[in-house]
Amino acid sequence: MGKFPFSASGKAKAGGVPEGFVKVIFDAKYGEWLGCHMIGNNVTEMIAEAVVARKLETTGMEIIKSVHPHPTMSEAIMEAAAAAYGEVIHL
Numbered sequence: 001m002g003k004f005p006f007s008a009s010g011k012a013k014a015g016g017v018p019e020g021f022v023k024v025i026f027d028a029k030y031g032e033w034l035g036c037h038m039i040g041n042n043v044t045e046m047i048a049e050a051v052v053a054r055k056l057e058t059t060g061m062e063i064i065k066s067v068h069p070h071p072t073m074s075e076a077i078m079e080a081a082a083a084a085y086g087e088v089i090h091l
Contacts, residue, residue: 001023002023002079008090011075012076024050033059
């Protein structure tokens with residue numbers, strides 16, 4: 001499990017909406033994406049990545065290795081995945 005607060009996101013701060021977070025959950029044995037919680041402004045714009053990741057049985061490491069432009073709100077998904085593996089960048 002990894003969690004990334006929007007208060008650590010440059011995009012969220014610049015937009016004046018630093019409240020909220022992304023939390024992702026992975027299977028301990030294989031690292032498969034099991035689910036996530038997203039709370040905050042415009043998270044409906046980010047949910048598609050979570051749906052695709054779950055459908056394709058993506059792993060946390062695949063999310064971390066995928067390009068997530070900076071600064072974007074969707075970058076919080078990658079940061080939450082990185083937090084699950086102790087590799088978070090912006091905290």
